[in-house]
Amino acid sequence: MDVMKKVPVREQDPKVRATNFEEVCYGYNEEEAVAEAERCLNCKNARCVEGCPVNIDIPTFIREVKERKFEDAANTIALSSALPAVCGRVCPQESQCEGKCIRGIKGESISIGKLERFVADWSRENGFVPKAAETKLGKKVAVIGSGPSGLTCAGDLAKMGYDVTIFEALHEPGGVLTYGIPEFRLPKQAVVQPEIDNVRKLGVKIETNVIIGKTVTIDELMDEEGFSAVFIGSGAGLPKFMGIPGENANGVFSANEYLTRSNLMKAFRDDYDTPIAAGKKVVVVGGGNVAMDAARTALRLGAEVHVVYRRSEAELPARVEEVHHAKEEGIIFDLLTNPTEILADEKGWVKGMNVVKMELGEPDASGRRRPVEVKGSDYTIDCDTVIMSLGTSPNPLISNTTDGLDVNKHKCIVADEANGQTSREGVFAGGDAVTGAATVILAMEAGKAGARGIHEYLSNK
Amino acid sequence: MYPILKAEKLADKIYLMEVKAPRVAKSCQPGEFVIVKIDEAGERIPLTICDYNREEGTITIVFQTVGASSEKMSHLQAGDSFHDFVGPLGNPSEFVKEDLEVLKNKKYLFVAGGVGTAPVYPQVKWLKEHGIDADVIVGAKTKDLLILEKEMEAVAGNLYVTTDDGSYVRKGMVTDVIKDLVQNQGKKYDVCVAIGPMIMMKFVCLLTKELEIPTIVSLNPIMVDGTGMCGACRVTVGGEVKFACVDGPEFDGHAVNFDEAMKRQQMYKTAEGRAILKLQEGDTHHGGCGHCSDN
Numbered sequence: 001m002d003v004m005k006k007v008p009v010r011e012q013d014p015k016v017r018a019t020n021f022e023e024v025c026y027g028y029n030e031e032e033a034v035a036e037a038e039r040c041l042n043c044k045n046a047r048c049v050e051g052c053p054v055n056i057d058i059p060t061f062i063r064e065v066k067e068r069k070f071e072d073a074a075n076t077i078a079l080s081s082a083l084p085a086v087c088g089r090v091c092p093q094e095s096q097c098e099g100k101c102i103r104g105i106k107g108e109s110i111s112i113g114k115l116e117r118f119v120a121d122w123s124r125e126n127g128f129v130p131k132a133a134e135t136k137l138g139k140k141v142a143v144i145g146s147g148p149s150g151l152t153c154a155g156d157l158a159k160m161g162y163d164v165t166i167f168e169a170l171h172e173p174g175g176v177l178t179y180g181i182p183e184f185r186l187p188k189q190a191v192v193q194p195e196i197d198n199v200r201k202l203g204v205k206i207e208t209n210v211i212i213g214k215t216v217t218i219d220e221l222m223d224e225e226g227f228s229a230v231f232i233g234s235g236a237g238l239p240k241f242m243g244i245p246g247e248n249a250n251g252v253f254s255a256n257e258y259l260t261r262s263n264l265m266k267a268f269r270d271d272y273d274t275p276i277a278a279g280k281k282v283v284v285v286g287g288g289n290v291a292m293d294a295a296r297t298a299l300r301l302g303a304e305v306h307v308v309y310r311r312s313e314a315e316l317p318a319r320v321e322e323v324h325h326a327k328e329e330g331i332i333f334d335l336l337t338n339p340t341e342i343l344a345d346e347k348g349w350v351k352g353m354n355v356v357k358m359e360l361g362e363p364d365a366s367g368r369r370r371p372v373e374v375k376g377s378d379y380t381i382d383c384d385t386v387i388m389s390l391g392t393s394p395n396p397l398i399s400n401t402t403d404g405l406d407v408n409k410h411k412c413i414v415a416d417e418a419n420g421q422t423s424r425e426g427v428f429a430g431g432d433a434v435t436g437a438a439t440v441i442l443a444m445e446a447g448k449a450g451a452r453g454i455h456e457y458l459s460n461k
Numbered sequence: 462m463y464p465i466l467k468a469e470k471l472a473d474k475i476y477l478m479e480v481k482a483p484r485v486a487k488s489c490q491p492g493e494f495v496i497v498k499i500d501e502a503g504e505r506i507p508l509t510i511c512d513y514n515r516e517e518g519t520i521t522i523v524f525q526t527v528g529a530s531s532e533k534m535s536h537l538q539a540g541d542s543f544h545d546f547v548g549p550l551g552n553p554s555e556f557v558k559e560d561l562e563v564l565k566n567k568k569y570l571f572v573a574g575g576v577g578t579a580p581v582y583p584q585v586k587w588l589k590e591h592g593i594d595a596d597v598i599v600g601a602k603t604k605d606l607l608i609l610e611k612e613m614e615a616v617a618g619n620l621y622v623t624t625d626d627g628s629y630v631r632k633g634m635v636t637d638v639i640k641d642l643v644q645n646q647g648k649k650y651d652v653c654v655a656i657g658p659m660i661m662m663k664f665v666c667l668l669t670k671e672l673e674i675p676t677i678v679s680l681n682p683i684m685v686d687g688t689g690m691c692g693a694c695r696v697t698v699g700g701e702v703k704f705a706c707v708d709g710p711e712f713d714g715h716a717v718n719f720d721e722a723m724k725r726q727q728m729y730k731t732a733e734g735r736a737i738l739k740l741q742e743g744d745t746h747h748g749g750c751g752h753c754s755d756n
């Protein structure tokens with residue numbers, strides 16, 4: 001075995017998986033995990049830990065894997081993360097823990113994410129249950145939103161002994177883990193549900209179908225229902241559109257709608273009632289992770305799928321692994337291309353999209369080279385479905401109904417990074433609602449910070 | 462789970478249910494709606510709040526069966542439960558927030574079409590409770606499809622009923638009644654609120670624009686989450702794209718692009734058509750036979 005190289009991970013054949021919603025990556029088995037763990041140098045000043053936003057003690061858990069003490073490894077990870085089976089699958093490891101790994105200097109970094117996933121899957125399959133707090137503090141905390149930030153904050157507070165209730169607007173908990181990230185990357189029944197159940201087992205109550213700001217306000221929670229503090233982890237779910245002509249034609253969807261129908265409402269399954277317009281030729285506009293997820297979902301529903309992105313491959317914001325998987329499955333990338341108009345037939349249905357070719361000019365504020373139109377390069381792509389994946393912003397429902405809660409010009413809630421404190425006493429916030437669309441692990445980090453902030457606040461009160 | 466306390470058939474294909482949902486009943490206002498889901502596999506179905514009882518913690522909904530989900534829903538009985546029931550969604554009607562003294566000097570005309578009578582009811586009732594008598598026109602296809610007549614009579618200033626086929630009270634469309642009231646009877650209205658099928662609201666708006674009566678409509682585009690997350694419900698109002706679930710559902714009717722809204726309502730027609738056939742005839746319709754096109 002070449003110690004410079006990762007133990008390869010088994011994946012579903014691209015041709016087969018393009019037609020089903022089963023998980024793409026099989027993960028490591030015991031032997032593979034131990035072999036990969038043996039490559040770890042167990043560094044004294046492990047740089048990988050700095051790269052992990054929740055500072056999992058990576059060298060320790062990897063050593064425990066090497067020694068086949070999987071339950072110990074699970075306990076080590078549980079000290080820092082409540083959602084290891086999720087993070088091991090969807091974290092952008094290459095730019096976080098693995099990006100800092102010493103092994104990565106001369107060879108390939110340790111597959112930290114895949115090892116974390118192995119430990120999490122092992123502990124679930126072997127009935128490992130997190131321990132609930134023994135002392136109860138008798139104080140109620142409300143958490144708004146059941147995405148990674150809310151679940152993490154709730155879990156941490158419950159471990160400290162608080163009486164925590166999560167309020168979730170949708171009928172299922174999980175946030176983007178449930179409604180956004182597709183089944184083939186993050187199985188709902190097998191992986192997401194059990195991690196949510198683990199948070200429940202810590203004593204956290206989850207009340208679904210409650211929209212804070214509509215069903216009940218933050219002020220009512222604090223004044224009438226006896227909650228001493230509130231954590232807002234409501235995410236950034238408001239989709240953007242381009243504002244080009246034809247965007248309201250039938251067959252134009254936001255990625256959020258498309259993914260919600262498929263994931264949350266399970267429209268890809270025959271035994272669920274919600275319909276989805278599968279499309280024969282689908283154009284996805286955008287180049288992020290969300291665009292890849294929408295494209296690969298449309299592909300699995302039977303369409304020919306093009307991703308239209310206005311910059312070049314090097315600027316694609318999606319993870320390299322996702323782009324690679326998408327290409328393997330047969331997604332076609334139309335790069336340096338920008339939509340100008342969507343064309344509809346007489347019944348209002350999409351029949352094509354006018355686009356223009358782009359070239360890269362000088363770097364813009366984001367440091368990326370600015371795309372500029374190539375004059376006279378317009379052409380039409382025939383298609384029957386367009387999925388707009390241009391990013392999302394925080395929903396203003398909560399800020400509009402909570403006096404004294406400051407937001408910035410992007411409608412993001414203003415909160416202290418260290419403890420989640422907002423401009424309102426007793427109200428804390430974190431995750432995408434504060435940062436705008438980011439990552440699962442950053443949302444979890446913010447959830448942890450919020451839990452610390454709330455604990456400090458309530459201890460001194 | 463949200464228990465159904467009462468289930469009643471009001472007319473052919475029109476059903477009323479009273480559902481226990483204390484949180485919604487505590488906070489809802491006229492003009493708002495809920496989303497219900499029958500079971501684990503169900504669709505999210507938006508329905509306007511037709512009445513509420515804060516003490517009992519109940520919400521009344523009235524719905525018409527049009528496709529597979531509403532058909533399934535019509536089989537639920539008192540004692541059954543909705544799997545999910547979320548709300549209130551959308552914004553309250555404008556008058557709820559208005560100064561009562563200003564409001565008392567305004568003359569309201571409500572125009573309800575078919576099952577649209579249900580969402581009009583709580584608005585007229587609210588006004589009545591605040592000492593304001595509004596005129597109400599209710600239109601139905603035929604006598605048997607007229608709903609909530611007694612309830613409406615109790616809260617309306619004047620109630621004008623009309624049927625398309627003349628089987629009850631008078632024959633004609635709601636627009637005929639508006640014309641009659643304004644042009645022949647010399648009635649003056651400051652605000653018209655029209656709720657019913659999209660096509661009815663379109664024609665009421667064309668008329669009230671001519672008559673220069675500001676008009677509010679309640680739009681019912683296709684929705685999924687109802688919280689501003691998916692954009693399925695987008696409508697064009699005054700040239701701007703709005704999400705009906707969070708910006709509406711009530712809008713200035715004279716600014717709404719009805720033609721686009723009506724096209725968008727047809728988006729899932731084929732898929733939904735198959736769903737109802739599957740419900741009626743079993744799982745034999747998969748498309749691809751060449752007899753039904755995809756859109």
Ligand SMILES: Cc1cc2nc3c(=O)[nH]c(=O)nc-3n(C[C@H](O)[C@H](O)[C@H](O)COP(=O)(O)OP(=O)(O)OC[C@H]3O[C@@H](n4cnc5c(N)ncnc54)[C@H](O)[C@@H]3O)c2cc1C
Pocket residue numbers: 090091092144145146147148149150167168169170173174175176177180181182210211212213233234235236237259289290293395397398430431432433437438439440441443
């Ligand atoms: C399709 C897609 C793919 C992604 N892929 C990845 C990936 O591979 N790796 C990665 O790290 N990140 C990925 N992300 C980003 C990541 O999922 C988010 O950054 C993360 O989920 C944010 O967590 P959160 O807890 O802040 O919010 P969310 O996960 O958005 O959860 C917020 C929750 O709050 C609820 N809510 C909102 N308003 C209210 C209210 N008023 N009352 C009650 N509840 C409310 C929402 O319904 C939701 O359930 C992806 C995102 C999407 C959309």
Ligand SMILES: Cc1cc2nc3c(=O)[nH]c(=O)nc-3n(C[C@H](O)[C@H](O)[C@H](O)COP(=O)(O)OP(=O)(O)OC[C@H]3O[C@@H](n4cnc5c(N)ncnc54)[C@H](O)[C@@H]3O)c2cc1C
Pocket residue numbers: 494504505506507508509510523524525526527528529530531532576579580680681682683684685710726727728729730733734737
């Ligand atoms: C804000 C709002 C309030 C509403 N209030 C009422 C009400 O009080 N009483 C009532 O009978 N109906 C009401 N509706 C319409 C009701 O939601 C639809 O009739 C119902 O969803 C149809 O479902 P189906 O599966 O039975 O029919 P389908 O066969 O699925 O659809 C029939 C037609 O119903 C519409 N429709 C389908 N799915 C949706 C959806 N998810 N959202 C909106 N429209 C849809 C479409 O126009 C479609 O062509 C309201 C809709 C909205 C958006």
Ligand code: SF4
Pocket residue numbers: 051052053054055056058081087088091093096097098112113116441
């Ligand atoms: S949580 Fe994410 S960043 Fe941290 S170790 Fe796991 S995969 Fe790496």
Ligand code: SF4
Pocket residue numbers: 039040041042043046047048049058059062100101102103110112
């Ligand atoms: S930096 Fe890499 S080699 Fe060192 S402890 Fe972390 S994972 Fe192991």
Ligand code: FES
Pocket residue numbers: 683684685686687688689690691692693694695704705706707
């Ligand atoms: S229904 Fe999803 S945004 Fe309105």
Ligand SMILES: [Mg+2]
Pocket residue numbers: 504528529530733
């Ligand atoms: Mg339906």
